[in-house]
Amino acid sequence: MLEHFAMIIHMIWEAITEGKLKDIFHDQLWNQRVAVPVQMDLTTLSPQTDLFKELENSYFAEFKLEKIQTNDWRFVTTSRRYKAIRNLKRGFRGFGLIKDAKVIGDIWCIVPTQIGKPIQHPDLDMLGIQAKENEVYAFDMLIDPDFRGKRLAVPIQRALQMALKADGYSTFYGFYWQDNLPALWMHRMLKLKELPKRRVSRFFFSMKSVSFGSANVPASLGNTTGKGD
């Protein structure tokens, strides 16, 4: 709880100092925004090595609470560090691309905590996804602004998928907002299967989500494998 409040306070302060206070409210108020749920069959994922070979002194690792609390890994912002601590305490799993002890990209996921107990997350209700046993949901990827445009988003997602596959999970879910072109592009580079879209309206804690149409999947995205990239 303490981390949550610390995160909120730092987020607001960072938004004020960066002149992005408007963005915080934008994240709480949507009208008919289109979300595109995506899915991947992890069992068909082809092994890939050297995903980050172009980035010297870097490695991809799962976050450990102790290492974050002792500042072994530095985050791009203070709020992100508190969010990481909060997420880990909530039982989420987080992974980061770390270069010279700095987290330059991180991504989060929720995995089943008990055998036979599917994951639960508010996003899944919004996306109309009913996860089954052994399925995982990934969310909230952030890349250090200094490292954007260096083609790290796709390898970070792929590294996460490979880690989850290695842990025996079968299906990977995520989503992107259709109006977020870089996110759309990243997901299509990953060749994830697109599920029926959702129209989402949100007013702070109140949210309404409606499925519309069928999955509008480009022919090239009909498969759910990670092959081809």
Place this chain on the structure above:
Amino acid sequence: MNTKDVIKDFIQTEIVKHALDKPLDDTDQLVESGIVDSLGIMSLLSFLEERFSIQIPSEDLNPENFESVSTIVALVDRQQTH
């Protein structure tokens, strides 16, 4: 300039922004080489829609349609005939 040359010129001057080893070829792999990435696609899409007065639907925003100058020209042609 024809469609192909206009697109080549834009990619060269606005996305690559530096001299290439050789002139951009019609079949050079733009996605695989990283020339068209998640940021490059934003400027390229804006340019194509404005320059050719077309609307490219999200279903057509996939790597296959942007993998080379030739496939981009084909995409523009298809949208112009709609």
